[in-house]
Amino acid sequence: MSTGSGRFRARRAARAGAVNAGAAAPEVISGEAAWELVELAQRGDSRACGHLHVRYRAQVAGFLRSRLADLGTVEDLVHETFARALHGIGAVQRGGAGTIRGRGP
Template identity: 45%
Template structure:
């Protein structure tokens, strides 16, 4: 008989729980008729939603439209929102993900893949063509892309959010549906894996990434 181990749910730490409670209080204020509550929700979470969408669709006018759609959708559904033990930002990111999926399926716009700016490094800069430094840079960039490609999708997303997009640990946690502690652990494993792969390729030494 095969026994399948079940993953235990990740327990929120004190900081995560504090943010979840604070966001739930905003929901309760909104339900009680406080008109300022949703304005606070918008102010607090707009940048997280905006960054999440921009990471996948860098056409700014489209991003702005989609962000507005997300918050209009959230306003309509907020009365049915139930306590989940997580920051409200995770719920808003889920709405954003679904809205992006609908947007992509519509075929009206091209959805850019996450990490697109990394791929830009593979393009030749005509102004430096023929220079030894340019060729060396391209070789290094190609090697780094190869290393990133060997990480797990979850590790790549974590590094893209943290280091390419400048997300905080909390913002990354909201986007990825994790708590802060899980993101820190994932980031550590991803950096160590990247250092190991870089050392094997001769591009990095394991102490270069800390």
């Protein structure tokens, strides 16, 4: 076995552990508290972005794990989901009756 393949397995195991670590994640927030974090993130507050990631990561990972067998793919998609969410956070606005709307791509 080559050193390269061992490193690959170690990275894959670390990612799998990161996906499974979501079980002890903080409680998901909603309502006004969630909107406060979104609005702070829209103004560039990196701590608010971090809080959103911590609060919703386990929920996103759980959804993906229920549909995909490969934990490495799950971790990649969790990362991609949050990267896209952060990139588009400025387009998020409050809708009626507590809904969230985007302003387009």
